[in-house]
Amino acid sequence: xxxxxxxxxxxxxxxxxxxxxxxxxxxxxxxxxxxxxxxxxxxxxxxxxxxxxxxxxxxxxxxxxxxxxxxxxxxxxxxxxxxxxxxxxxxxxxxxxxxxx
Amino acid sequence: xxxxxxxxxxxxxxxxxxxxxxxxxxxxxxxxxxxxxxxxxxxxxxxxxxxxxxxxxxxxxxxxxxxxxxxxxxxxxxxxxxxxxxxxxxxxxxxxxxxxxxxxxxxxxxxxxxxxxxxxxxxxxxxxxxxxxxxxxxxxxxxxxxxxxxxxxxxxxxxxxxxxxxxxxxxxxxxxxxxxxxxxxxxxxxxxxxxxxxxxxxxxxxxxxxxxxxxxxxxxxxxxxxxxxxxxxxxxxxxxxxxxxxxxxxxxxxxxxxxxxxxxxxxxxxxxxxxxxxxxxxxxxxxxxxxxxxxxxxxxxxxxxxxxxxxxxxxxxxxxxxxxxxxxxxxxxxxxxxxxxxxxxxxxxxxxxxxxxxxxxxxxxxxxxxxxxxxxxxxxxxxxxxxxxxxxxxxxxxxxxxxxxxxxxxxxxxxxxxxxxxxxxxxxxxxxxxxxxxxxxxxxxxxxxxxxxxxxxxxxxxxxxxxxxxxxxxxxxxxxxxxxxxxxxxxxxxxxxxxxxxxxxxxxxxxxxxxxxxxxxxxxxxxxxxxxxxxxxxxxxxxxxxxxxxxxxxxxxxxxxxxxxxxxxxxxxxxxxxxxxxxxxxxxxxxxxxxxxxxxxxxxxxxxxxxxxxxxxxxxxxxxxxxxxxxxxxxxxxxxxxxxxxxxxxxxxx
Numbered sequence: 001x002x003x004x005x006x007x008x009x010x011x012x013x014x015x016x017x018x019x020x021x022x023x024x025x026x027x028x029x030x031x032x033x034x035x036x037x038x039x040x041x042x043x044x045x046x047x048x049x050x051x052x053x054x055x056x057x058x059x060x061x062x063x064x065x066x067x068x069x070x071x072x073x074x075x076x077x078x079x080x081x082x083x084x085x086x087x088x089x090x091x092x093x094x095x096x097x098x099x100x101x
Numbered sequence: 102x103x104x105x106x107x108x109x110x111x112x113x114x115x116x117x118x119x120x121x122x123x124x125x126x127x128x129x130x131x132x133x134x135x136x137x138x139x140x141x142x143x144x145x146x147x148x149x150x151x152x153x154x155x156x157x158x159x160x161x162x163x164x165x166x167x168x169x170x171x172x173x174x175x176x177x178x179x180x181x182x183x184x185x186x187x188x189x190x191x192x193x194x195x196x197x198x199x200x201x202x203x204x205x206x207x208x209x210x211x212x213x214x215x216x217x218x219x220x221x222x223x224x225x226x227x228x229x230x231x232x233x234x235x236x237x238x239x240x241x242x243x244x245x246x247x248x249x250x251x252x253x254x255x256x257x258x259x260x261x262x263x264x265x266x267x268x269x270x271x272x273x274x275x276x277x278x279x280x281x282x283x284x285x286x287x288x289x290x291x292x293x294x295x296x297x298x299x300x301x302x303x304x305x306x307x308x309x310x311x312x313x314x315x316x317x318x319x320x321x322x323x324x325x326x327x328x329x330x331x332x333x334x335x336x337x338x339x340x341x342x343x344x345x346x347x348x349x350x351x352x353x354x355x356x357x358x359x360x361x362x363x364x365x366x367x368x369x370x371x372x373x374x375x376x377x378x379x380x381x382x383x384x385x386x387x388x389x390x391x392x393x394x395x396x397x398x399x400x401x402x403x404x405x406x407x408x409x410x411x412x413x414x415x416x417x418x419x420x421x422x423x424x425x426x427x428x429x430x431x432x433x434x435x436x437x438x439x440x441x442x443x444x445x446x447x448x449x450x451x452x453x454x455x456x457x458x459x460x461x462x463x464x465x466x467x468x469x470x471x472x473x474x475x476x477x478x479x480x481x482x483x484x485x486x487x488x489x490x491x492x493x494x495x496x497x498x499x500x501x502x503x504x505x506x507x508x509x510x511x512x513x514x515x516x517x518x519x520x521x522x523x524x525x526x527x528x529x530x531x532x533x534x535x536x537x538x539x540x541x542x543x544x545x546x547x548x549x550x551x552x553x554x555x556x557x558x559x560x561x562x563x564x565x566x567x568x569x570x571x572x573x574x575x576x577x578x579x580x581x582x583x584x585x586x587x588x589x590x591x592x593x594x595x596x597x598x599x600x601x602x603x604x605x606x607x608x609x610x611x612x613x614x615x616x617x618x619x620x621x622x623x624x625x626x627x628x629x630x631x632x633x634x635x636x637x638x639x640x641x642x643x644x645x646x647x648x649x650x651x652x653x654x655x656x657x658x659x660x661x662x663x664x665x666x667x668x669x670x671x672x673x674x675x676x677x678x679x680x681x682x683x684x685x686x687x688x689x690x691x692x693x694x695x696x697x698x699x700x701x702x703x704x705x706x707x708x709x710x711x712x713x714x715x716x717x718x719x720x721x722x723x724x725x726x727x728x729x730x731x732x733x734x735x736x737x738x739x740x741x742x743x744x745x746x747x748x749x750x751x752x753x754x755x
Binding site: 021023093094096100 | 730732735742
């Protein structure tokens with residue numbers, strides 16, 4: 001198990017997340033895809049920490065922060081989805097076009 | 102008394118305002134009595150001054166030639182322009198004060214009768230007071246500037262009084278003529294005044310006199326100033342060629358004519374020359390000019406009087422002629438003689454006018470051909486006017502004789518040639534005055550209807566007549582006695598100005614008596630019977646007579662001047678509107694309009710185009726860019742991802 005394996009998994013995860021975020025119509029799906037990208041980044045950080053600087057904790061600590069921030073982001077994102085649903089009666093992202101020029 | 106001399110002009114001035122603003126207008130107005138009372142006070146004060154000065158009981162100021170000189174600062178602008186207001190009382194001023202107040206008082210009393218049924222009596226008396234006040238101010242002013250102001254006031258009030266019956270066209274025209282003519286001459290006075298002030302820096306007569314006595318004024322400047330003042334005097338004192346207003350001024354009420362001719366208006370010019378005599382003596386050329394103007398005026402005015410049939414016109418020409426005498430006297434260094442003649446002339450000319458007024462009042466016409474034989478109907482008038490006629494004609498030992506002889510004496514000393522003309526003029530005077538008297542009072546009535554309605558005037562008109570008659574008889578003799586007047590005027594001839602000619606003792610009085618006798622006799626012979634002889638004579642000399650009746654065409658001359666200037670003005674207007682306006686105004690406007698069009702093009706297409714272009718481009722760019730913003734969150738995300746991908750590729754491949 002080398003660094004390259006970890007990075008490959010992480011890259012695949014990120015691209016899946018990005019693809020989901022760009023293509024999902026459902027807002028909740030988009031949020032889930034974003035979580036995938038977060039986790040790809042986390043995996044990346046852990047892997048670099050583990051293989052390049054095993055004596056330090058920087059990568060682990062930042063990963064913990066990111067997990068916290070991601071939880072908060074999920075809360076805010078879901079609250080927004082609920083509010084949008086109440087107002088517009090839909091959660092499909094192509095219907096949110098109030099800022100259309 | 103003396104130190105309050107300033108009251109003499111102020112009282113009538115205030116009175117005129119009171120009369121004008123207070124009281125009730127109408128035939129029964131009581132305001133005339135106020136005017137008479139005020140003038141009475143002024144007369145009392147003036148005559149006290151006059152008699153005290155005459156009897157030598159009023160001391161001159163130490164080492165000076167005047168009795169009183171008061172000055173108060175009035176206007177001050179900076180260091181150089183200071184104008185004082187004040188009074189200067191000397192011999193001539195005292196004399197004039199006496200004469201003016203006396204004549205004005207008598208005229209006002211006389212007007213009670215003459216104007217008794219005039220509807221605007223209050224206004225008339227206000228004007229009379231104002232007129233007199235202006236003249237008294239002129240007489241007493243210590244500064245030429247104030248003198249000039251009063252001079253103009255005299256002009257204004259004469260305008261008001263000559264045009265008193267302004268609803269008739271004649272007086273309205275005459276008043277305008279008098280005002281404009283004298284105003285024309287005033288320009289000369291004013292210019293002279295300014296030149297004098299530029300050099301001397303003061304208007305005060307006493308300061309000016311000492312300034313000139315020190316020889317500080319260049320002769321050329323003195324000449325210019327003197328000529329300017331002479332022009333002013335020519336207008337005001339009706340000398341040739343500006344005498345034309347005076348005969349027309351007869352349109353005013355007759356007492357006003359008396360006032361104008363005897364005391365207030367026309368003597369102002371003579372008085373101006375006398376008051377500023379030191380300027381004239383400083384430049385002998387101007388003295389010559391004064392003398393010649395006087396001589397011409399005296400002679401030509403006398404000839405014009407010969408053919409006039411209007412009683413007041415005869416008197417008007419006679420005034421012009423006598424004023425010419427005074428001017429002549431001043432011009433030949435006969436300062437005392439001229440002022441003496443001014444004084445006596447005031448008495449008999451006022452008397453003549455008041456007498457003529459009395460006649461006109463009785464027969465309601467000015468034309469002497471309608472009169473004749475009036476002595477039976479109006480004995481007082483006939484007697485008093487007779488005295489005045491003899492006085493002005495020069496009967497020995499009456500007032501006029503003394504003063505005229507004094508002038509003739511001075512004239513002879515300077516130039517016997519001038520003296521011949523002057524004596525001949527005296528003969529003419531005797532002739533036309535006797536002609537006037539004979540035509541009016543003697544002979545048979547030529548108009549029975551008017552004659553039968555004639556009546557003697559009321560007492561208010563008789564009193565002034567008698568007073569003036571007494572003065573005409575004796576004033577000259579009394580003033581001449583012991584050199585009384587000479588002493589009063591106190592005039593010292595400048596060095597080297599004494600005339601070189603000495604006449605034999607019998608020549609001067611002899612010639613005067615001779616021309617008097619010839620003149621009176623000729624007039625009596627020609628006019629006492631029917632007018633046929635005179636008419637035949639006129640027929641034979643029709644060209645000469647016509648010239649005289651037309652006043653030597655002076656009026657036509659001035660009217661021609663006016664018409665000429667009118668034509669010139671029209672021509673100037675044409676040039677102005679058709680040439681100057683067309684080229685410089687309209688043409689310039691065309692050029693400017695073309696320039697403006699170019700400017701407009703530049704402004705709207707280039708400057709504005711640039712400004713608008715920036716705006717338009719920005720707007721269009723905005724419209725274009727707006728299409729990109731579609732409101733699709735995932736699209737934005739796609740752009741971000743692509744950008745990151747591109748930048749990442751770019752950075753990693755370096």
